[in-house]
Amino acid sequence: MSDITVVEAGKLNLPETTFTGRHLIGGSWLDSSDSATFERLSPSHGHVVSVSANGGATEVEAAIMSARKAFDEGVWKKMSGKDRSTLLLTVADLISQNRNRIALFETLESGKPITQAKAEIEGAVDIWRYAAALARTLHGDSHNSLGGDMLGMILKEPVGVVSMITPWNFPFLIVSQKLPFALAAGCTAVVKPSELTPSTTVILGELIQAAGFPAGVVNIVLGYGDPVGSSMSTHEAVDMVTFTGSTAVGKKIVEATSASLKKVSLELGGKNPQVIFPDADLDQAADAIVFGVYFNAGECCNSGSRIIAHEDVAELLTEKVVELSRKVPFGDPQDPRTQVGAIISEAHNDKIAGYVKAASDAGADIRLGGQALEVPGLTGRFFMPTVVSSLSADMPIAREEVFGPVLSVLTFTEFDEAVSLANSTSYGLSAGVWSENVHTCLSFAREAQAGTVWTNTWMDGYSEIPFGGVKESGLGRELGRYGIEEFLETKSVLMRIGKTRAAWVQK
Known part of the structure; x- marks a missing residue:
């Protein structure tokens, strides 16, 4: 810790x-x-x-x-x-x-x-x-x-x-x-x-x-x-x-x-994918990924909890995400420095831990976190920032809504494979795409089965823009x-x- x-x-x-x-x-x-x-x-x-x-x-x-x-x-x-x-x-x-x-x-x-x-x-x-x-x-x-x-x-x-x-x-x-x-x-x-x-x-x-x-x-x-x-x-x-x-x-x-x-x-609910292509700005993407998965402790229908990264950049991107995750302040919700607070209930904390354990038992790699977090001076329920890689797309942690600060990392090689992975769950709330090529972004936006698609950003919202x-x-x-x-x-x-x-x- x-x-x-x-x-x-x-x-x-x-x-x-x-x-x-x-x-x-x-x-x-x-x-x-x-x-x-x-x-x-x-x-x-x-x-x-x-x-x-x-x-x-x-x-x-x-x-x-x-x-x-x-x-x-x-x-x-x-x-x-x-x-x-x-x-x-x-x-x-x-x-x-x-x-x-x-x-x-x-x-x-x-x-x-x-x-x-x-x-x-x-x-x-x-x-x-x-x-x-x-x-x-x-x-x-x-x-x-x-x-x-x-x-x-x-x-x-x-x-x-x-x-x-x-x-x-x-x-x-x-x-x-x-x-x-x-x-x-x-x-x-x-x-x-x-x-x-x-x-x-x-x-x-x-x-x-x-x-x-x-x-x-x-x-x-x-x-x-x-x-x-x-x-x-x-x-x-x-x-x-x-x-x-x-x-x-x-x-x-x-x-x-x-x-x-x-x-x-x-x-x-949602199990919202962000697809990262090789030409993406990885520093911008990594920061947005960290925000998307830890915002509101991941207890968010719009949580960007599923990353689908091109195999050429997946490892480098994961390393950047893990490094940034370590810097995100978890802890006392009443302290203005804190960016991630407590989990809503003990039962929900246990549910989050159960998803991570099941993934680990199935062979996934827990790159960071994966367990409850103790915050000195507080008796409440907290969960560590968690990054899980080496996943298969059929694992529950990669398909189901964990509703916690847990990021699943998948990889792809071709555009059609990325779209297929993005659309492979029963959910269709939000999706994101990261690329410097506007044609790639627009093509993905048209193919993604989601009510909202963000390009080179995540979770921007306005009163004027519909959501669902x-x-x-x-x-x-x-x-x-x-x-x-x-x-x-x-x-x-x-x-x-x-x-x-x-x-x-x-x-």
Whole structure:
């Protein structure tokens, strides 16, 4: 471990009181009807961070019916785009004003570095502002070429009540990729954050209330996937479900919603390849690879966890990646120097270790790391930066989503082989290509089965650019104009001008 950069525990920054989270239903903050609660212990130091109301069927029913009432009465959907935009902008301003508090609880509950948490909150501010702009620019279409006596209009209308189920790895950012777009479209919502990271969503609810949103437009139910998430997915008064999380749970949601044919949007897993050609800038590629696999401790659907390097440069590139990996500061999430923090849970730490051990037992070469990391002064769960080479493409570590700071290195010789390897998993979220030849980059971008393809970079993102996957990485898109389209239904209106309709029944 001496050749790995570790940031030891510094002064622990805890709020004066433990955060208390309650449900937001119909504009009121409520405890659970049975007074049940659950605690969240920080994965980095083990202290109790929050105590939250543990919801059940009663709370889900009340929240959904509150959203249904707010939508059906038109308090939100009939509001002008200008007025909805104004409230969204107010929320953005309030998020910015409260960014340090939000980032602190994000770090305490998720274990991610404080600097990363602050950057995510700033990113969320931009998303809310972008969604506010969309609220004022929504429009349908018209067709005046149907003949002199006909006019066709295409209306865009809000889909209705939306259930939003969000994950623990980016709790504030991902709710901000869903909620403001649904609100801009005129929908109402019920939100369930992960039970591992509930507090920042509750803070968002406080800010939404402070902004002056009508009661019932945004509701929050805290608790576990069963019964809260499952009930939100099947309730007959819900028109749409949007979920970010594992592919396995996403499939269950599709199955659960099939009886009612609810609209579904899913952002699921990924095993994202970066293909490095011999003419690539290896120093730039190595730095981006290290960022892509260790960002958020690899607990990221967009993790660049699968490197496919040309055999002429694979060894040199791997050496560069290992050297840089040793310099990445792992450790205390509250220290601004830290770039990689704690793993979300003990069970997940064990899962990551299991993938590495299985690869080693199958003959892979563990070039760096491969085991849990002890950080002096902290009792939490950490995992070492890990690089694994000498793999075969059929090994689980090379095909399945590890969701940890673990990099798999594969090699290729020809372009077609690289494309085949890149597309060889069931996922299709993101892919990357590194080459100085624009024709190589464009050819790969067209062949890659992925919702996003980066060329000579990794994980750049903008509010204007849609995000989502193909194959088992999901359905639909978030962000950009496509992000608001998910929350709209298209209605055709045909108008006859004057009394020009020919009689069908002859007199």
